[in-house]
Amino acid sequence: EVQLVESGGGLVQPGRSLRLSCAASGFTFDDYAMHWVRQAPGKGLEWVSGISWNSGSIGYADSVKGRFTISRDNAKNSLYLQMNSLRAEDTALYYCAKDLSARTFGYFDLWGRGTLVTVSS
Amino acid sequence: EIVLTQSPATLSLSPGERATLSCRASQSVSSYLAWYQQKPGQAPRLLIYDASNRATGIPARFSGSGSGTDFTLTISSLEPEDFAVYYCQQRSNWPQYTFGQGTKLEIK
Numbered sequence: 001e002v003q004l005v006e007s008g009g010g011l012v013q014p015g016r017s018l019r020l021s022c023a024a025s026g027f028t029f030d031d032y033a034m035h036w037v038r039q040a041p042g043k044g045l046e047w048v049s050g051i052s053w054n055s056g057s058i059g060y061a062d063s064v065k066g067r068f069t070i071s072r073d074n075a076k077n078s079l080y081l082q083m084n085s086l087r088a089e090d091t092a093l094y095y096c097a098k099d100l101s102a103r104t105f106g107y108f109d110l111w112g113r114g115t116l117v118t119v120s121s
Numbered sequence: 122e123i124v125l126t127q128s129p130a131t132l133s134l135s136p137g138e139r140a141t142l143s144c145r146a147s148q149s150v151s152s153y154l155a156w157y158q159q160k161p162g163q164a165p166r167l168l169i170y171d172a173s174n175r176a177t178g179i180p181a182r183f184s185g186s187g188s189g190t191d192f193t194l195t196i197s198s199l200e201p202e203d204f205a206v207y208y209c210q211q212r213s214n215w216p217q218y219t220f221g222q223g224t225k226l227e228i229k
Contacts, residue, residue, distance in 0.1 A: 037165075045157075045165065045208055047218040059216020062122070095164055100176075106212025107155045109176060111164035 002026030002110060004096045009115030012086055020115055022079040022096030027110075030054075030074035033099040035108060036081050038092035038117075048094070049081065052105065064090075086119045093117075123147055123214050125221035127207075133229040140196040142224045144209035149189045153213040156185055156194045159223075160205045168207075169194065196226075204228050 008020040020036070035050040049060045049070040058070055069082040079096055093116050097108035124147040134140055144154065152172040157165040167176040169185035172192060182197040196203055209221040 044223045045159075045210070045220040047210075047220065050216065050218070061217065100167070100170060104170075104212075106153070106215065106218055107167060107170045107210075108157075108165070109167045111166075113164060 004098065004110060004112035006094065006096050006112045006115035009094065009117045011118045011120065013121050014087060014119055016086055017082070017084045018086060018117060020081040020083065020094055020096075020117070022112060024077045024079065024096075024098070027098070029077040031102045033057075033105050034072060034079045035097045035099065035106075036070065036079075037095045037097050037108065037111075038090075039095070039114070040089075040092045043092075046092075050099075050106070051079070053102070057105075083117070086117075088119050091117060091119050122217050123150060123211055123219055125209050125211060125219055127209060127221035127224045129224060130222075131225045131227060133227050134199055135229045136199050136201055138199050140194075140199055140203070140226060142194040142207055142226070144187075144192040144194070144221050146190045146192075146211060150211040150213035152188045153211055154185075154187070154192050155210045155212070156183075157208045157210065158203075158205050159208065165208065199226075201228075 005023045036048040051070045067085045071080045093114040095114045096112040098110040100107040100109040126145045128143045156169040159165040173185045206223045
């Protein structure tokens with residue numbers, strides 16, 4: 001089955017760190033760029049970060065630049081998001097998303113169910 | 122940052138009617154625009170990419186048009202399962218991909 005499964009979310013205090021993981025299955029993981037997209041409770045979607053198939057191109061939204069680090073391990077079919085210096089405004093459901101094709105970068109055709117990150121004291 | 126403004130915020134229609142949703146970009150995104158559908162408690166689903174290409178498995182009643190700064194998602198005849206929130210998203214400006222704020226399509 002083609003799927004993405006996120007894990008690692010939880011309740012964390014402001015200023016602390018958290019690492020999210022995304023396990024991919026059912027497709028050739030290292031053919032595709034991957035992304036993290038988040039959605040604050042009751043709000044819209046926000047692209048957070050993306051990484052090319054070979055980790056050669058990486059980008060971040062301004063809201064997380066310098067605090068979050070995206071990475072991938074193609075041997076383990078896994079995507080990661082290291083989140084440091086967390087703030088209350090980082091509270092959201094974090095989705096892992098696959099890029100549409102090997103030739104595009106920035107459309108998301110497969111999503112996980114998300115993992116909830118709550119930043120609160 | 123490219124800002125995407127969707128209108129209307131809420132659209133109230135009945136099954137069988139035609140829905141027209143708009144997305145306007147603060148600067149040209151060429152044709153690098155996608156549309157997503159999100160139902161409560163679910164992840165978004167890609168409907169349209171590159172402004173007018175339907176994603177795999179998307180019914181023909183969904184169509185997209187536009188280029189530059191003005192885009193439209195049209196649902197030709199609404200089915201009960203189409204009532205959801207719709208988002209546009211641009212990939213023109215790496216690494217600053219952005220989404221619109223969403224249009225809620227509700228049953229009248």
